[in-house]
Amino acid sequence: MLTYCLRRLLYSIPVLLVASFLLFGFVRSTFDPTSRLRASRDPSVVQAERDRLGLNDPLVVQYGSWLKDAVSGDLGVSSRTNEDVSSMLWRAMGKTLQLIVIGAFVSAFIAVGVGVFSAVRQQSVPDYLITGLSYVGVAMPPFWFGLIAIQVFGVQLGWFKFVGLHSGDSTAYDVDYLKHLVLPVATLCVQIVASWSRYERASMLDALGADYVRTARAKGVPRYKVIFKHALRNALIPLVTVMALDIGALFGGLIITEQIFSIGGMGRLFLDALLQGDVYVLEAWMIVVAALIILFNLFADVIYGILDPRIRLS
Amino acid sequence: MKTDDEIGEEPAPFGVPVMAEPHAELELSPDAEPVARSQWQLFRRRFFRHKAAVLAGTVLLFLFVVCFGAGWFAFYDKNHQDLLLGPTAPSKEHWFGTDQLGRDTLTEVLYAGQISLKIGLAVAFISTAVGAVVGAIAGFVGKWIDQLLMRTTDLFLVVPAIAVLAIALKRFGQSDDTIILVLAGLGWMYMARIVRGQVLSIKEKEFVEAARAAGASGPRIVVRHLLPNCLGPIVVNLTLGIAAAIVTESTLSFLGFGVTPPSTSWGNMLSSAEGNYSINAHLLYFPGLMILLTVLCVNFLGDGLRDAFDPQAKH
Numbered sequence: 368m369l370t371y372c373l374r375r376l377l378y379s380i381p382v383l384l385v386a387s388f389l390l391f392g393f394v395r396s397t398f399d400p401t402s403r404l405r406a407s408r409d410p411s412v413v414q415a416e417r418d419r420l421g422l423n424d425p426l427v428v429q430y431g432s433w434l435k436d437a438v439s440g441d442l443g444v445s446s447r448t449n450e451d452v453s454s455m456l457w458r459a460m461g462k463t464l465q466l467i468v469i470g471a472f473v474s475a476f477i478a479v480g481v482g483v484f485s486a487v488r489q490q491s492v493p494d495y496l497i498t499g500l501s502y503v504g505v506a507m508p509p510f511w512f513g514l515i516a517i518q519v520f521g522v523q524l525g526w527f528k529f530v531g532l533h534s535g536d537s538t539a540y541d542v543d544y545l546k547h548l549v550l551p552v553a554t555l556c557v558q559i560v561a562s563w564s565r566y567e568r569a570s571m572l573d574a575l576g577a578d579y580v581r582t583a584r585a586k587g588v589p590r591y592k593v594i595f596k597h598a599l600r601n602a603l604i605p606l607v608t609v610m611a612l613d614i615g616a617l618f619g620g621l622i623i624t625e626q627i628f629s630i631g632g633m634g635r636l637f638l639d640a641l642l643q644g645d646v647y648v649l650e651a652w653m654i655v656v657a658a659l660i661i662l663f664n665l666f667a668d669v670i671y672g673i674l675d676p677r678i679r680l681s
Numbered sequence: 682m683k684t685d686d687e688i689g690e691e692p693a694p695f696g697v698p699v700m701a702e703p704h705a706e707l708e709l710s711p712d713a714e715p716v717a718r719s720q721w722q723l724f725r726r727r728f729f730r731h732k733a734a735v736l737a738g739t740v741l742l743f744l745f746v747v748c749f750g751a752g753w754f755a756f757y758d759k760n761h762q763d764l765l766l767g768p769t770a771p772s773k774e775h776w777f778g779t780d781q782l783g784r785d786t787l788t789e790v791l792y793a794g795q796i797s798l799k800i801g802l803a804v805a806f807i808s809t810a811v812g813a814v815v816g817a818i819a820g821f822v823g824k825w826i827d828q829l830l831m832r833t834t835d836l837f838l839v840v841p842a843i844a845v846l847a848i849a850l851k852r853f854g855q856s857d858d859t860i861i862l863v864l865a866g867l868g869w870m871y872m873a874r875i876v877r878g879q880v881l882s883i884k885e886k887e888f889v890e891a892a893r894a895a896g897a898s899g900p901r902i903v904v905r906h907l908l909p910n911c912l913g914p915i916v917v918n919l920t921l922g923i924a925a926a927i928v929t930e931s932t933l934s935f936l937g938f939g940v941t942p943p944s945t946s947w948g949n950m951l952s953s954a955e956g957n958y959s960i961n962a963h964l965l966y967f968p969g970l971m972i973l974l975t976v977l978c979v980n981f982l983g984d985g986l987r988d989a990f991d992p993q994a995k996h
Contacts, residue, residue, distance in 0.1 A: 386836050393845070397852040506976035508928050508948075510935055511969035514955060518962050619841030623932055627955070637844055638936070641851065649848070656841040664839065 368672065375668045383661050390653040391430050400446060400646040433650065443647035447640070452651045455636060462532060463625070463632035467617050469548065470555040475610060478560045482567025482606075483599060486575060497564070504561025510623040513554035517627065520550060530629045551628040555621065559613060563606060570605045574598040604674045608667040615663025619656040727989040734985020737978035744975060748794035755788040760943075768961045778963040780953075790967050793945040798975070800861055800930045800946070805922035807865035812872025813915055817903050819873065820880030831877070834870045842867055846929070847938040855941050860933075864926055872918055879911040913990030920983035924976040931972055947972050 401416045417423055421432060436443070442452035485494040521529040528534065528547045537543065574580065575598050583593045622634035629635075633652070640648035718726075729735055747754050763783030771778045777786035819830040849863045883889065884907060892906050908915075931948030933939035935955075940946040942953070947968040954964035 382832075382835060382839060386839050389836065390840060390845075394848065397848055502977060502980065503973070506924070506980055507973050508931050508969065508976075510932060511951060511965075511972065514951065514965055515969070518965055616841075619844055622843055622847075623936060626936065641844075641847060653841065653844060656844065657839050660839045660841065 371672050372669050375665055375672075379661050379665050383658055386657050386661070387434075387654040388427075388430050390657060391433060391650055392426050394646060394649045394653060395426065395429065398644040398646045398649065402644055437651070437654075442651040445640075445645055445648050447643050447645045447648070452647050455648060456633075456651060456655060459631060459633045459636040461632075462630055463618065463621055463634070465532065465548075466551060466555060466621060466624070466630070466632065467614060470552045470559070470617075471610070471614050473552060474556045474559040474563060477556070478563035478567055479599075479603070479606070481560070481564040483571055483594065483602075485564070486568045486571035486602075487594060489572065498568075501561040501565050504557050505565075507557065509554055509558050510627055512557050513550065513624060513627045516550050516553060532630055551624055551630060554624050554628075555617070563609065563613075566609055567602065567606050571598060571602040574602040577601070604671070607674065608671045611663050611667035611670060615660045615666075618659045724989050728985055731985035731988055733981045734988075737981035737985070740974065741978045741982065744794065744971075744978075745798065748791050748798055751788070751791035751795065755785075755791050757785040757788045759788065759792050760784065761788070768964070771963055777967045778961075780961070780964055786964060786967055789945060789950065790947070790971055793947050793950050793968065794971060796857065796940055796944060796946040797927055797930060797948070797972070800857065800864070800940075801923045801927035801975075803861045804864040804868060804926035804930070805919050807861065808868035808926075809872050809915060809919045809922055811865065812869035813876045813908065813911070815869065816873040816876025816878075817880050817908060817911075820877040821884060821899070821903050821907060827877075830873070834873050837867065837870045840867075843929075843932065846933060847936065850933065850938045855939065857940070857944070860930065860939055864929060868922060868926065868929075872915070872922070875914050875918060876908075876911050879914055880907050883907055883910050913987070917983050917987045917990065920979050920986060924979040924983075927972060927975055927979075 400420055400422065401413050421429055424432075433443070440453060442456065444450070445452055445455060448455070481497055485497045488494050517529045520526050526546075527549045528543070529550050530547075532544060532547045533539070534543050534547070575594075577598075580593055580598055583597050584590070588597075618633060619637075621632060622637055624630075625632045625634035626638060633656070636648065637652050639645070640652065751759070761784060763779065766779055766783035768781050768783075769775060769779045775785050775787065777790060779785055780789070815830055815834070819827040846863060846867060849866075850860065853859045853863060880903075884902075889902060889906055892902050897905070927947075930939055930946060931951065934941075934946050934948030935952040937949075937952065940949050942949065950968040951965065954961065954968070
């Protein structure tokens with residue numbers, strides 16, 4: 368097991384290095400860190416700034432020095448707010464993490480419940496209804512669901528708040544916080560639940576049709592025990608890996624949800640940086656998100672290896 | 682899709698007449714002749730048995746006709762403004778209502794559909810072609826070329842897609858053609874993996890060996906024998922690619938990085954509808970419903986095609 372984990376880890380490192388180099392080069396060649404000096408009449412100012420930032424070096428050298436600083440925790444300074452990029456990222460990550468953790472828990476519970484239910488009641492009316500809904504959920508652009516939810520539950524009914532995570536300057540985690548949380552989390556959940564529950568239904572059907580389930584039933588094990596102890600445990604294995612992959616993708620995938628709900632998380636940070644050409648924030652953002660995606664891919668592999676020992680051997 | 686005559690000379694199983702599928706009836710008439718049906722006929726029968734897919738295909742066809750024929754079907758001219766009218770709810774004159782400039786939303790939705798559908802189709806076709814070529818080369822040639830191509834695919838899969846697309850569009854411009862190329866440039870990876878997997882298993886089959894023994898060159902084997910046998914997964918994933926491209930385009934246009942005014946797509950219609958929630962809810966509903974309907978139909982069509990190509994497949 369340990370060698371399996373190490374092998375996956377060793378494979379991830381070069382992927383991360385190459386990916387981060389490419390992303391770094393992509394951002395550097397798209398935006399000019401000295402663009403805010405463009406108004407200055409004196410070309411020597413721009414030149415001095417370019418020298419200070421090392422922009423005249425070859426790209427590899429620039430990446431090298433960026434990486435050296437990044438490893439020691441220094442991701443540069445934002446050209447927009449003159450703030451440390453790493454502290455901006457931490458703050459944004461906190462908000463995004465709240466959404467992801469809560470959203471993933473809610474989604475996982477609903478998806479497993481719904482998936483098991485419709486697999487056990489295969490081809491009943493509720494199963495058809497759930498399958499139909501999940502088709503709609505998968506096909507719906509997530510931001511459109513968010514907009515409609517704001518229109519209906521935020522504006523017309525006024526049940527929930529839809530700007531930020533807290534009212535005013537409050538930072539308390541109280542009822543008001545929950546009122547802010549409902550709509551963005553629901554927006555995040557719709558699509559995930561739709562795809563996870565379809566996945567869970569399929570793997571649950573596989574498990575229910577397996578020989579060990581028939582054996583257990585034949586031995587006289589009660590039905591609920593067969594479903595939850597024998598079938599569900601095995602049906603969760605593929606779902607867990609899909610969950611790990613999807614959660615990793617969410618770190619960079621909440622851009623639009625955070626945008627319509629005005630939540631200052633990773634997505635908003637990216638959009639603000641992009642609109643104002645904030646090179647250092649963009650570089651750090653892209654590479655951190657890519658690293659998280661790679662990390663969660665690694666998790667998925669490792670979890671799969673733990674849960675299904677056959678994988679380790681191949 | 683190939684006809685029987687085109688494939689006649691080939692040893693490929695595709696197009697070779699095969700026995701009809703076994704039926705459940707136990708009583709067989711003694712003088713019944715086995716009906717030989719081509720693969721294509723079987724495919725068609727299986728597809729038309731999938732009612733949802735047939736319906737979805739019909740709806741899609743209808744959408745295409747009304748969107749691209751908007752010049753004939755729409756009740757109003759494109760961009761025809763009626764400033765005195767302003768935004769109104771759906772009515773007999775304006776089925777989908779009007780927007781702030783008094784433009785008929787139905788007309789606008791149809792014209793916007795031209796761009797959304799065009800981008801969706803073009804992106805899906807280009808990324809499918811790229812993915813199929815990459816996957817086929819990687820699977821067929823193998824060795825270090827396979828390693829190189831697949832590790833490149835891995836790299837493309839770990840980048841944050843929407844973010845990279847937004848930056849790329851900011852960099853290369855936001856005309857329809859660049860949007861198509863940029864989206865296709867980040868959409869070929871799944872197809873490459875699928876085709877590679879298929880090619881790896883097919884290339885060991887006897888008919889490929891036979892073709893090689895008959896002196897067929899590498900490219901000829903790939904184009905004439907391997908790719909036609911991957912047609913099923915390719916077509917199915919092409920449809921899924923259309924759905925993904927339409928949603929991605931609308932997301933980017935909504936954020937302001939995709940199609941920009943005065944050109945309209947369903948995504949940027951939604952972005953201009955955002956913000957006046959309370960009064961003009963209808964402006965929010967219809968473009969989104971069009972996206973939902975299109976993607977839903979494309980997905981059903983994909984399901985039907987998958988069942989028709991591979992009746993044993995589980996999903």
